[in-house]
Amino acid sequence: MGIVERAILKLSGQLFESEGKQIDFEQYEVVARQIIEIREQTKVQLAMVVGGGNIFRGREASVGVDRTQADSMGMLATIMNGIGLREALVRNGAENTRLMTSINIPQVAEPFILIKGRYHLANNRLVIIAGGLGIPFFSTDSAVAQYAAELECKMIFKASTVDGVYDKDPKKYPDAKKYPELNYRAVIHERLGVMDQTAFTMCEESGIPIFVFDIKDLCHLPEAIRGDYSFGTLISG
Numbered sequence: 700m701g702i703v704e705r706a707i708l709k710l711s712g713q714l715f716e717s718e719g720k721q722i723d724f725e726q727y728e729v730v731a732r733q734i735i736e737i738r739e740q741t742k743v744q745l746a747m748v749v750g751g752g753n754i755f756r757g758r759e760a761s762v763g764v765d766r767t768q769a770d771s772m773g774m775l776a777t778i779m780n781g782i783g784l785r786e787a788l789v790r791n792g793a794e795n796t797r798l799m800t801s802i803n804i805p806q807v808a809e810p811f812i813l814i815k816g817r818y819h820l821a822n823n824r825l826v827i828i829a830g831g832l833g834i835p836f837f838s839t840d841s842a843v844a845q846y847a848a849e850l851e852c853k854m855i856f857k858a859s860t861v862d863g864v865y866d867k868d869p870k871k872y873p874d875a876k877k878y879p880e881l882n883y884r885a886v887i888h889e890r891l892g893v894m895d896q897t898a899f900t901m902c903e904e905s906g907i908p909i910f911v912f913d914i915k916d917l918c919h920l921p922e923a924i925r926g927d928y929s930f931g932t933l934i935s936g
């Protein structure tokens with residue numbers, strides 16, 4: 700598949716927490732340094748979509764809570780992570796990092812405008828996108844799929860809690876089989892939990908490959924950018 704020149708990376712909110720802390724500023728620091736190292740090694744044009752599950756997930760709100768309002772809280776949680784990651788990136792030398800949001804908060808971030816997003820990437824600026832799609836009932840997975848297509852990314856890198864896609868949960872079943880490669884149809888047919896169904900259908904329509912890997916292997920991302928997918932699962936057409 701060759702070297703990936705422009706990509707989008709899904710960063711789970713779990714990356715920014717530690718035992719006993721929903722927000723751990725040391726974790727922003729760790730992730731920021733890894734992202735900077737990835738850029739220095741590969742020169743990839745990189746956009747990132749951050750989740751907010753370490754703070755709040757709208758879908759986990761108690762019964763009776765209005766889902767629209769709960770999802771709004773979740774979107775704001777992703778913006779908090781975006782601010783934390785941007786601060787750590789800038790402080791560690793990536794001064795041109797841009798934080799863009801789907802919800803208009805001009806005091807802390809740029810609004811996501813497609814032309815500006817593409818401009819930032821073309822000028823080798825790191826781009827963090829927070830706030831999801833800015834509307835309820837859509838996950839950050841859907842945001843990754845949408846922004847990947849809009850920004851003309853050549854690959855989606857999805858950090859997971861396991862090292863790829865399995866036929867069943869490897870945390871529960873020791874005999875679970877890992878797939879080194881899959882196509883979109885197989886994932887849909889076998890109902891493999893790569894992304895939510897809406898997000899995955901969007902990826903299939905755009906034809907953008909997805910590489911699923913373990914969050915712990917973020918430091919190995921340069922290998923995948925250069926075409927080595929041995930430490931995860933590649934999904935393509």
